[in-house]
Structure formats: structure tokens, C-alpha cells
Amino acid sequence: MTFEATTGLIAAMHVVHEMAARAGNLAPADKAKCLRATFHRVMPPLGESDHIEQIIDYVGGDANGAGRTFPIRSGITGAAIREDEIYLMERESDSFEDYKKELIRDWHYTERDARNATSDRFSAIAVPVKSKDGQTVLGVVYLDSNQKNFFSPQPVTDAVVNGCAGIAQYIGERYV
Amino acid sequence: MSNVTAVKVPKSMIASREVVSTAGAAIRVVKLTLTSEGKASLRSKSEGISSLSDKATGGKKLATS
Numbered sequence: 001m002t003f004e005a006t007t008g009l010i011a012a013m014h015v016v017h018e019m020a021a022r023a024g025n026l027a028p029a030d031k032a033k034c035l036r037a038t039f040h041r042v043m044p045p046l047g048e049s050d051h052i053e054q055i056i057d058y059v060g061g062d063a064n065g066a067g068r069t070f071p072i073r074s075g076i077t078g079a080a081i082r083e084d085e086i087y088l089m090e091r092e093s094d095s096f097e098d099y100k101k102e103l104i105r106d107w108h109y110t111e112r113d114a115r116n117a118t119s120d121r122f123s124a125i126a127v128p129v130k131s132k133d134g135q136t137v138l139g140v141v142y143l144d145s146n147q148k149n150f151f152s153p154q155p156v157t158d159a160v161v162n163g164c165a166g167i168a169q170y171i172g173e174r175y176v
Numbered sequence: 177m178s179n180v181t182a183v184k185v186p187k188s189m190i191a192s193r194e195v196v197s198t199a200g201a202a203i204r205v206v207k208l209t210l211t212s213e214g215k216a217s218l219r220s221k222s223e224g225i226s227s228l229s230d231k232a233t234g235g236k237k238l239a240t241s
Contacts, residue, residue, distance in 0.1 A: 076205060086190075086208035093202035102202045130219045138220060157208065158188050165189075165217035172221025 006056050006066075012170045013037050013141075016163035017059045020143060023159035024150055034146055036061040039167070040077055041139040043069065046131075052077060052140065074108040080126035081137045086161070089124040090149050118144075125151040127164040129171060141167055189214030 021031035037059045040052040050072050057066045072078045076087035091099055096119045103109040103117060124144035128137045141164045143151065151157055190208050197205040210218070 079205075079207075083207075086210065088193075088206040088208060090204040090206070091202065092204050095202070098202040106197070106201070107203070128218065132219060132221055134215070134219050152206075154188065154190075157190060161189050161210070161214060161218075165214075168218050168220045175220075 008170060008174055009039055009167075010056050010059065012167050013039060013056065013059045016141065016143070016160065016167060019159040019163045020151075020156055023156045024145075024147075024153070032060050034060075035143065035150070036145075037141070037143040038065060039139055039141055040070070042072070042081060042137060046136050046138070052081065055139075070113070071108070074110075074113065075103070076107075076124060076126045077140050077142055078108070080128045080140050084128055084130065084137055086128070087126045088151055088157070089144075090152060091122045120146045122146055122148045123150040123152070125157070125160055127161060129164065129168045132172070138171065187213075189217060 017031070017035060017037040020037070021035055024035070026034050038054055039056055040054050043049045043051045043053050051069045052072060054065050054068045054070075057063045070077065072081055076089050079085075080087045093099055100109075100114040100117060103114045104111060109117070121144045124142065127141045129139050129141065130137050141160075143160060145151065151160065189211050191211045191214070192209045194207045194209070195204065196207050197203060
């Protein structure tokens with residue numbers, strides 16, 4: 001994977017990040033540490049794949065993560081792809097241990113995946129992007145935050161979904 | 177004369193929200209269902225992408241594994 005091949009996608013993700021930050025009234029000084037956004041593609045062969053791959057670093061946070069793979073069976077990204085619906089996660093408990101246990105028990109994380117989960121993420125949203133014929137999910141836009149219920153208010157959800165519509169358009173222009 | 181300009185707010189593309197996690201869970205999960213317009217908006221022009229090949233580099237694949 002080349003840097004040039006994903007720079008446009010990174011730029012598009014910056015726009016979605018900014019839209020969500022503004023809709024959620026994040027102060028400019030806080031938005032980088034409070035909010036992260038990235039894109040996972042479904043690894044080929046589509047329709048038969050059991051893994052997704054994070055193909056760009058996070059916009060926001062520590063700007064890392066590209067190249068990681070995750071099973072489609074786990075988490076809200078997997079649910080978004082399997083069911084072709086938007087999934088929103090709100091962490092109710094402050095206990096990281098309770099959070100990890102539930103990731104394993106209910107969201108099909110392995111112990112290692114749960115151990116590697118970021119401890120300060122309290123809300124997240126996963127938005128699937130589909131192919132032209134609407135039959136195949138190509139990937140998922142994923143955002144998370146260290147703030148509770150960040151994505152739940154309607155203006156934030158709408159900003160993310162509207163931004164993701166732009167991501168879908170960009171992917172169609174750039175990739176085959 | 178007023179300088180106030182009416183701004184049209186885009187209609188939400190979210191049709192409904194459904195809590196899918198169990199009550200009292202540490203993680204509350206909500207499934208959002210899109211309107212038909214929303215579903216259409218999240219479709220890419222790409223069709224049958226098998227490997228996210230990059231048009232700008234002559235079809236060079238990002239990765240094939």
C-alpha cells in the first residue's frame with residue numbers, strides 16, 4: 001500500500017473529523033485528542049472475506065493504526081459490515097475491565113484484541129460504505145471519542161452520515 | 177431591512193434508532209437505520225471492487241492479501 005494511494009482518503013477523513021468535531025462543539029484545542037476517524041476496507045475477496053484492514057492512520061489521536069486487521073465477526077465495525085447498518089457504541093461503565101469482559105463475551109473479541117483496545121474510548125460509530133449496485137459492503141468509516149455519548153446527539157450523527165456520503169462518492173471517483 | 181438569511185438545514189438521513197444491547201450492559205449499542213435517500217448516499221460509484229485498486233495509479237492495487 002502506498003502513501004500516495006491513500007492521501008485523498010486521509011484528506012476526506014479530515015473533513016468528516018472536522019464536521020463531527022464542530023457538530024459536537026469540541027474546542028479546536030480538544031478535537032485532535034477527543035476524536036479519531038479512520039477507514040477500514042473489507043479485505044478481498046469481497047463477499048467471502050472474514051477480515052477488515054485499517055488502510056489509513058487515524059485522523060486525530062496518535063495518528064496511528066494503518067495496517068491493522070480485524071475479524072469481521074467482532075465489534076461494531078463487523079456488525080456494520082455484516083448487517084449493512086450504522087452502529088453506534090456508548091460505553092456506560094467507567095471500568096475498563098468490565099468493558100473488556102463485555103467485548104469478549106458479547107462482541108466476539110479475542111482476549112488479545114480486548115487487551116489491545118484503547119482504554120479511554122467511550123463512544124464510537126461505524127458507517128458502512130457499499131458498492132454501486134448496493135450488494136457489497138466495501139468498507140466502513142469508523143470514528144471514536146474519549147467523551148461519553150459523543151455521537152448520540154442527532155446533529156453529530158447527521159454530520160457523520162453526511163460526511164460519509166462524501167467518502168462514498170470519493171471512493172467511487174478514486175478506486176475501482 | 178433585516179440581514180437575517182434563512183438557511184435550509186438538510187433533512188436527516190436517519191430513519192430510526194434501535195437499542196440492540198442488553199439492559200444494564202457496560203456497552204450500549206444502537207443500530208441506526210437509514211432512509212432510502214441515506215442508503216443511496218452511502219453507495220459508492222465503484223462496482224465489484226475486489227481489491228480497492230487505485231484508478232489514479234493505473235489500477236495499482238493497494239494490497240491483495
